[in-house]
Amino acid sequence: xxxxxxxxxxxxxxxxxxxxxxxxxxxxxxxxxxxxxxxxxxxxxxxxxxxxxxxxxxxxxxxxxxxxxxxxxxxxxxxxxxxxxxxxxxxxxxxxxxxxxxxxxxxxxxxxxxxxxxxxxxxxxxxxxxxxxxxxxxxxxxxxxxxxxxxxxxxxxxxxxxxxxxxxxxxxxxxxxxxxxxxxxxxxxxxxxxxxxxxxxxxxxxxxxxxxxxxxxxxxxxxxxxxxxxxxxxxxxxxxxxxxxxxxxxx
Amino acid sequence: xxxxxxxxxxxxxxxxxxxxxxxxxxxxxxxxxxxxxxxxxxxxxxxxxxxxxxxxxxxxxxxxxxxxxxxxxxxxxxxxxxxxxxxxxxxxxxxxxxxxxxxxxxxxxxxxxxxxxxxxxxxxxxxxxxxxxxxxxxxxxxxxxxxxxxxxxxxxxxxxxxxxxxxxxxxxxxxxxxxxxxxxxxxxxxxxxxxxxxxxxxxxxxxxxxxxxxxxxxxxxxxxxxxxxxxxxxxxxxxxxxxxxxxxxx
Numbered sequence: 001x002x003x004x005x006x007x008x009x010x011x012x013x014x015x016x017x018x019x020x021x022x023x024x025x026x027x028x029x030x031x032x033x034x035x036x037x038x039x040x041x042x043x044x045x046x047x048x049x050x051x052x053x054x055x056x057x058x059x060x061x062x063x064x065x066x067x068x069x070x071x072x073x074x075x076x077x078x079x080x081x082x083x084x085x086x087x088x089x090x091x092x093x094x095x096x097x098x099x100x101x102x103x104x105x106x107x108x109x110x111x112x113x114x115x116x117x118x119x120x121x122x123x124x125x126x127x128x129x130x131x132x133x134x135x136x137x138x139x140x141x142x143x144x145x146x147x148x149x150x151x152x153x154x155x156x157x158x159x160x161x162x163x164x165x166x167x168x169x170x171x172x173x174x175x176x177x178x179x180x181x182x183x184x185x186x187x188x189x190x191x192x193x194x195x196x197x198x199x200x201x202x203x204x205x206x207x208x209x210x211x212x213x214x215x216x217x218x219x220x221x222x223x224x225x226x227x228x229x230x231x232x233x234x235x236x237x238x239x240x241x242x243x244x245x246x247x248x249x250x251x
Numbered sequence: 252x253x254x255x256x257x258x259x260x261x262x263x264x265x266x267x268x269x270x271x272x273x274x275x276x277x278x279x280x281x282x283x284x285x286x287x288x289x290x291x292x293x294x295x296x297x298x299x300x301x302x303x304x305x306x307x308x309x310x311x312x313x314x315x316x317x318x319x320x321x322x323x324x325x326x327x328x329x330x331x332x333x334x335x336x337x338x339x340x341x342x343x344x345x346x347x348x349x350x351x352x353x354x355x356x357x358x359x360x361x362x363x364x365x366x367x368x369x370x371x372x373x374x375x376x377x378x379x380x381x382x383x384x385x386x387x388x389x390x391x392x393x394x395x396x397x398x399x400x401x402x403x404x405x406x407x408x409x410x411x412x413x414x415x416x417x418x419x420x421x422x423x424x425x426x427x428x429x430x431x432x433x434x435x436x437x438x439x440x441x442x443x444x445x446x447x448x449x450x451x452x453x454x455x456x457x458x459x460x461x462x463x464x465x466x467x468x469x470x471x472x473x474x475x476x477x478x479x480x481x482x483x484x485x486x487x488x489x490x491x492x493x494x495x496x497x498x499x500x501x
Contacts, residue, residue: 151326158299158320159340159387169339173330250330250371 038220046224062205066194070129078137086145111200120201129193144178183240252277258307280428282438285448291431319393321401327372334368337386358386378409399431440473450497
């Protein structure tokens, strides 16, 4: 890390510390009502208790299972459908309008329906995550293939390349680049889907805990869970960013 | 080597180009000059088989794999290193490893790019990228090279140097060339024969000029050859007359 980057990091950490410190002081002295906005120390203590009990792990596991399973299925199915739509005109003319509508509506509204269809277990959460990501990846791959640089296609053709070569040398790398740049968005979507799915109806998971905290008016538990979810998404973001940087060295 | 006979080209309706006759002999450097819209590029596309002629024929005694093609807007694969871009054509033709790597490395060396093998195109200058594209085509050892203003996007100094290197290689390997350009000086400096295309639509080949400058050529010195200035003047007058005539008609 160079000096400028370090300096930037320091400035940001200072800003964060000042904000959290101010919050702590204001809540302690009753300037803001600690019932609604508990001080950071209380939120931290709640977080600590969650982990000390050990019970939080089953909830974390439930959310991660749903998020990652939905992410994997969504990426695979979305990519396959996107490729089919781009390469086979008959598939494209049917899927294009369907996906466009699904893309336009907030797909999260399907969550209650999925609970009715698939029950309050993991299946309904996977379904919500899946639908969020499958549509995203459909368009990633669909437009990725359609908007491939025609000059590259022509170049490979004039060098004697056929369909298989074009797919390997041009389409696959071009689409991979697009897909990797969407992976961060997809990670965010995966947690949105899983947590909201749990929020609607479930017996386990971080979304379930959130719903419980809300119904008991427990602001400090709510904040602790929000912090936890943000940390997880942030970590997966960093992981996706690493992967992107590594695989897209040529950029 | 290449024989274009009485070729007429159009996209339905009025032909762009009419009754074109043109020959490229083995080892000859031939240029095709003309105003914009004279159908220069269409003629090249027809020779490559990318466009079906309305009438007339294109014959050559080469199979498709010994024709190399270089355009202005040719792009390298951004996700492949310089050497992988150069070896692309060789790999497509089934040349095994490590042969294709060695051949590609040798061609990068010939074009002055030794040491840059592992660079991605993003990390190369415009001139270096053109050299990689050139190496990619020449590595396939074409007998005939078809080019459509390949260096138009380069700045003057880089363009001069890439052009000289191309000329040296083409003379050394005895490759026949058909170059489409609107730069009259470039055409004369490089070519053995220059064809002048008239203004389109219904453009015709107006004139054929032989350039009696000995080879190997230096593209700076070729300009000082006694036959250069008069030829350039003739070419310029003929082209101007052609453009003026069409203006009057319009």
